[in-house]
Every structure is written in structure tokens, then in C-alpha cells.
Amino acid sequence: MGMKLKALLKSPWVFHLSTGSCNNCDIEVLDCLTPRFDIERFGMLLAGSIKHADVLLITGSCNRQSTERLKRLYDQVPKPCVVIAIGECSLSRGVFIHSYNCPVPLDHIVPVDVYIPGCPPKPEAIIAGVVKLIQKIEKGNGKR
């Protein structure tokens, strides 16, 4: 594991991006930040700018307009970065799979490290997914 990645995992700053979701996953992500679940105990903090972020947290089904914005944002994240897909829509587009406006799934656009299924996933599931990702990278099994 590289020094950069180790530093990243100590306190991952998260940028939250919705690519056309119904906002239910976004509400669950915000739930994670509340004192009840308190994701800050893992050092996670919501970053206001993509240029401060280590983790890109993506919800939604990637429609044609937001795919362009997503690519532009992914180019701006300081590398190495980790991409987390949250919710059924960003995994496989859910019920929108045959939609004229959602041609390709998220993992064909950017490389995804963690998939968290659910519609929406519970905050516990999101935290479990992130913790599993940190363990995976610490063991050296990560993609990077």
C-alpha cells in the first residue's frame, strides 16, 4: 500500500455527487453524518469541493447530461481516489435500465471500488461498505 493511500484512509474526505437520483440515497448519506450514526468517528468528512476530496460517493442512475459532469469531476479528483457507488440506480440503473436517457451504468464510465446495494441502502449498510473498503485496501487487495 502506497504512502498516499495510507494517508488517505486515515481520514477520508468524501465528495457526494448525485447523478440524477430520486434523492432517497442522498438522504441516507446525510443520515450517516448525523450524531446517531456519526460517520466522523472513522475520520470521514463531507468535502465542499471535489479538489479536497479523497472519496467520490456517487448516487443516481447517470443520465446523459450528468454523465458529462461526472467525467469532468472525476478528472479533477486528486489521485489516488476511491469511488463508491451507492444504491441500486448507480449499480445497475434499477428500474431505469431501459430508459432512453440512461445508456450506460456507472462502472462503465468510471472505475468503481465499492458497490453498496439497496433502494435506498440503510446507513448501517453504507458504513459497513466503507469499513470493508478500508480493510480491503489495508490488506493490499485494492485495485490501486
Add this chain to the structure above:
Amino acid sequence: MTRDEALKSIQERFPNDMIEFFDKSPKRVFIEIKPEAIVPVARHIFRDLGARFNIASGVDTRTHIEILYHFTMEDINLLITVRVKLNQDNPEIDSLAPSFHGANWIEREIHELLGVNFKGHPDLRRLLLPEQWPQGVYPLRRDYEEWDKAAVRNRGV
């Protein structure tokens, strides 16, 4: 203004343009009119009756392309839906955007998704679809077929 007064004023003012008047429930009325008469009817409901323009919705049915203009009168709890049926080969109708601004964006959306030509619209650009979308392909038409060869339509499992 009561419910009866409002409906009577529409019926009396446009007797020749009215095709069907359907009083569905105390809260809901459907009025089908000729497409040429949409501007005076909508202006009458909006200006004289003081209704709010809620939204318009476009539907591609088997025989026609329908546009439903929904007007609400909150003080008497009434939703008036004005329906027009347009020709499927060349759907066009006068624009309501010069009469009230609320119709501007929804007409742009119906234009790009259903291919209805709104005559007299000030700015009939695309609203939601991307620039790469081909001209003359309307996704909410019944005969829409996938044009994007790069699209992935399986879940990858």
C-alpha cells in the same frame, strides 16, 4: 366566484370551440376544445377566472397526440383540464408562452420529448436532452426505437 359560475362562463363564451365537457367529480373537470382555440380559452381561464396555470402534460395515444393543460382554482378547490387532440403526422399548436411565462419551459419540454411544434414560442430550444441527441428523434413517442448503439441494456450478471 363559485364553481358553477366559472364553468358556465367557459361554456357560454366558447360554445363553438367546445368538443366535449366532462364533469368528472366536484374537484375535476375535463374540457376538450379545438386546437385552434387554445389561446383564447387559456387566456380566459387564466386572466378572467383568475386560475393558476399548473402544468401541461403531453401524451402520445394510439390516434392522436394529446396535450392536457391543467389549471387550478384553489379558492374553489377545482382543477380544470383543457384537452386538445393533435394530428400525429404534424403536431402543432399555438404557443401559450406569450400569454403567460409559466408555459415557456413545459412547452420546450413537450417539444423535445414529443415533437410538438409550438407556433409563436419565443425560444424553442432543448430543455433536458443533451446536445448529442439526434434531431427528429422523440423519446416519448410510441414508435420510439433505440438509436444509441453504445447503450448497455443488461445488468452485467
